[in-house]
Amino acid sequence: MSGKKLAIIATKGSLDWAYPPLILGSTAAALGYEVEIFCTFYGLQLLRKKLDLKVTSLGNPGMPMPMPMPVLLQALPGMQSMMTLMMKQKMKSKGVASLEELRELCIEAEVRLVACQMTVDLFDFDSSDFIDGIEYGGAATFFEFAGESDITLFV
């Protein structure tokens, strides 16, 4: 199979939500797809040199908790770091790839990583905040690739 294209818009910057674009992007590339991940708003976190993403249960009643915990308790300082640590440990014990590994696999497979220029400016990011080799573009840049894609996903 060749010639298929996948375009993904990544808008989320939490540990859990960073997985879908990177898993699908790397797997599609392994299947022979040409892939572009367009990172906008919080999705720009996927492009940071140091991936320091966190997970939170706040506002997410669907997150399975090891023990029942009142929301106000979940909001205490340090809880987010603790939950992130627990999630990372659980992922490691289950053989789930780290975000760093998946991103590296994407880069190796020549997945095009595009930073949304408007949100880069909005959040006062500098190109030195991001990994090398990414591209910068806007909505029209996205459509240039997405318009020819077989699959487009908004994450």
Place this chain on the structure above:
Amino acid sequence: MADFDQELDASGLNCPLPILRAKKALAALSEGQVLHIIATDPGAVKDFEAFAKQTGNELVESREEGGKFHFLMKKH
């Protein structure tokens, strides 16, 4: 189990790592050579079928033995 040219132990790894590692290992083989993949992720059974279908490589064998999944993938 039939002959194979290289073995990839993806035990303990979860989706999509067995597929991604297999893809990498296959890239190093020549056409016609066979990769033996061992995995523990139950999702790998359907995933390797799908991988073969989409990449043109041939899934020669897929079986479970002793709680592990064994695949023979012939490079095309």
